[in-house]
Amino acid sequence: MTPAERRASLSLASIFALRMLGLFLVLPVFALEARHYPGGDDPARIGLAMGIYGLTQGLLQLPFGMASDRLGRKRVIIFGLLLFAAGSLLAAMATSLNGLVAGRSLQGAGAVSAAVTALLADQTRDAVRTKAMALVGASIGLMFALSLVLAPLLVAAVGLSGLFGLTCALALGGVAVVIWGVPPEPAKHKHLPRGRLSEVLKHAGLLRLNFGVFVLHAVQLAMWVAVPALMVQAGLSKDHHWQIYLPAVLASFFVMGATLFPLERRGYLRAVFLAAIGLIALVQLGLLVVASGAASVTSLGLLMFVFFCGFNVLEASQPSMASRLAPAHVRGTALGVYNTLQSLGFFAGGAAGGALVKGYGVQGLFAVCTAAMVLWLLVAWPMRAPNRVQLSSAPEAA
Numbered sequence: 173m174t175p176a177e178r179r180a181s182l183s184l185a186s187i188f189a190l191r192m193l194g195l196f197l198v199l200p201v202f203a204l205e206a207r208h209y210p211g212g213d214d215p216a217r218i219g220l221a222m223g224i225y226g227l228t229q230g231l232l233q234l235p236f237g238m239a240s241d242r243l244g245r246k247r248v249i250i251f252g253l254l255l256f257a258a259g260s261l262l263a264a265m266a267t268s269l270n271g272l273v274a275g276r277s278l279q280g281a282g283a284v285s286a287a288v289t290a291l292l293a294d295q296t297r298d299a300v301r302t303k304a305m306a307l308v309g310a311s312i313g314l315m316f317a318l319s320l321v322l323a324p325l326l327v328a329a330v331g332l333s334g335l336f337g338l339t340c341a342l343a344l345g346g347v348a349v350v351i352w353g354v355p356p357e358p359a360k361h362k363h364l365p366r367g368r369l370s371e372v373l374k375h376a377g378l379l380r381l382n383f384g385v386f387v388l389h390a391v392q393l394a395m396w397v398a399v400p401a402l403m404v405q406a407g408l409s410k411d412h413h414w415q416i417y418l419p420a421v422l423a424s425f426f427v428m429g430a431t432l433f434p435l436e437r438r439g440y441l442r443a444v445f446l447a448a449i450g451l452i453a454l455v456q457l458g459l460l461v462v463a464s465g466a467a468s469v470t471s472l473g474l475l476m477f478v479f480f481c482g483f484n485v486l487e488a489s490q491p492s493m494a495s496r497l498a499p500a501h502v503r504g505t506a507l508g509v510y511n512t513l514q515s516l517g518f519f520a521g522g523a524a525g526g527a528l529v530k531g532y533g534v535q536g537l538f539a540v541c542t543a544a545m546v547l548w549l550l551v552a553w554p555m556r557a558p559n560r561v562q563l564s565s566a567p568e569a570a
Contacts, residue, residue, distance in 0.1 A: 173296070173304070176355060177295065177296050177297070177304065179355055180296065180304075180354065180355050181292065181296065181304040181307045181308070182307065183349055183353040183354045184288055184291060184292045184295075184308065185307045185308045185310075185311040186346075186349050186353070187249070187284075187288055187349050187350060188285075188308050189311040189312065189314070190342045190346040190349070191253070191342065191343060192312045192316070193315040193319060193342055194260060194336075194338065194339030194342040194343060195279075195339070196315055196316045196318075196319035196323075197335050197338065197339065198332070198335050198339070199319070199396060200319065200323045200410075201324065201327045201335075201410065202218075203396070203401075204410055205331070205332040206218045206221060206269060206272065206332070208332075209266070209267070209268055209272065211268055211270065214530075215397070215526045215530045216530050217269055217273075217526070218269070218397075218526055219522045219523055219524075219526020219527065219529075220522065220523050220526065221269055221273045221276055221522075222276075222393065222396075222522035222526070223519040223520070223521060223522020223523045223525075223526075224276045224280065224522070225276040225277070225279050225280040225522075226393070226515045226519030226520070226521075226522065227277070227280065227516065227519035228280030229283045229515035229519075230280075230512045230514075230515035231512075232280070233285065233286050233508050233509075233511040233514075234369075234505070234508040234509055235283075235508070236248050236286055236287055237287060237504040237505050237506075237511065238369070238504060238505050238508055239287075239504075240286065240290055240291075240504040241290075241501070241503070241505055245287045245288075245290060245291035245294070245504070246291070246350055246354065246357060248287040249284045249287050249291070249350050250347055250350050252281075252283055253284060253343050253346045253347045253350070254343075255278065255279075255281045256279050256281075256343045257343035257347075258278055258340075259275050259276065259278030259279030259280070259282065260275065260279055260340035260343060261275075261336070261340045262275035263275025263276060263333075263339075264334070264336035265333070279339075280515065282343070283515065285507075285511040285514070285515075286508040286510070286511040286512075289305075289308075289491050289495065289507045289511070290503050290504040291354070292304055292308065293495035293503055293507070294358050294503070295355060295358060301492045301496055302436055302488060302489060303433065304492075305489075305491045305492040306428070306433070308491075309484060309487040310425060310484075310488075313425060313480070314421075317414075317417065317418045320413060320418055320421075321414040323414075324411040324413070326338070328411075368502070369505055369509075371505075372498065372505055372506045372509050373509070375506075377497045377555070378494060378498065378510070380552055380554075380555055381490055381497075381510060382509055382510055382513040383548065384449070384486075384490060384548050384551070384552055385510060385511075385513050385517065386513040386516060386517040386520070387517065387544050387545065388452070388483070388486055388517065388548070389517035389518050389521060390518070390521035390524070391452065391521060391545060392518075392521060393517070393518050393521030394522070394524060394525030394537060394540075394541055395456075395459070395479075395521075396525075397521075397525035397537065398459075398463070398525070398534040398538070399459075399472075399476075400413065401534070402459075402463060402467045402472060402534070403416065403472060406468055406469045406472055416469065420473060420476040420477040420479075420480050424477060424480035424481040424483075424484050425484065428484045428485050431444055431485065432444055432488060432489065436489075441489065442555060442556065444485060445485070445486070445555070446549065446555075447482075448486050448489075449482070449545060449548055449552060450482075450549060451479075451481060452483065452486075452545050453542060453545035453549060454478070455478050455479040455482070456541040456542040459475060459538045460538035460542060463534040463538055490510075491507070494507060494510045495507060524540075525537055528540055
């Protein structure tokens with residue numbers, strides 16, 4: 173990477189990190205702490221409160237992405253971060269589960285992922301795009317690992333409302349990074365021709381990636397409706413869950429670095445991508461088996477490690493491929509569609525996860541997650557990885 177590319181990658185990764193740390197601090201403890209609010213005795217409503225963030229984000233990712241193609245990336249990012257901060261403040265003031273739903277909804281309205289990813293793609297060459305996206309993915313993963321350690325300690329000290337207050341402060345920190353840390357937008361971006369949404373919706377390669385990101389994040393969030401309870405049943409109190417998650421996340425980074433980048437350079441990106449999908453499918457099957465018997469800390473720890481190995485590879489490679497396949501003049505729109513499906517996946521995972529646990533137990537949840545991952549593997553199988561030196565072109569490139 174050039175110095176300018178490193179600055180862009182690190183500053184934009186830090187925006188993701190600040191925003192996602194606030195979200196992740198809530199995630200490991202939300203299902204347990206929300207039970208203390210009026211209305212918190214209903215698992216389906218708790219799942220809705222977890223996933224409603226993804227619904228509003230999904231509805232607004234595309235408008236924000238399209239707006240960034242026309243109004244500029246930075247303006248859209250700042251506006252979205254301010255909305256996210258306002259939603260965090262509303263959730264911090266909530267006194268019922270309905271109040272948490274309202275706050276989480278407004279948080280989701282700050283749908284800046286497409287604009288941030290598009291700006292990163294604007295400021296990096298195709299040859300280093302996956303590495304730049306991996307820095308973003310690594311920052312998100314590190315924040316997740318950090319949240320697993322801090323969340324139980326912070327929620328014990330300040331409660332769930334205090335965590336949402338901290339999320340508000342982190343979002344405002346992200347605004348400061350956009351203003352003073354992110355390099356100026358490339359001048360060429362301002363003179364690109366206006367594209368159409370139909371260009372994105374007819375692109376076969378992008379459609380496969382959009383389907384995949386929906387399934388991945390639906391499965392990810394659905395898991396967290398049940399995994400914390402499995403940890404407790406295995407004899408690990410919620411204050412010590414980080415002892416499983418943290419080593420699994422950190423070790424998975426080494427696996428990603430040792431596989432994704434070297435194999436991509438050798439032309440094996442498709443094989444790594446499909447293998448990662450298959451690994452997560454096997455994890456869901458493993459969780460189904462574990463949930464049907466007596467879960468152990470060792471088996472859950474191993475499954476979490478394998479899950480994060482697959483998840484981190486997909487988190488780095490999918491947005492990179494989407495940005496490389498999309499024509500430059502509709503890059504924000506393409507990533508808006510991509511992030512819309514990602515956000516809708518969060519919503520579907522939270523809402524359906526809670527409903528499945530309520531109606532069919534954790535076995536039913538993991539059976540559906542296994543089937544979803546197998547379906548994605550079948551859809552992704554015909555893909556062809558984009559050429560590393562070609563920004564975009566053929567609609568059938570993936």
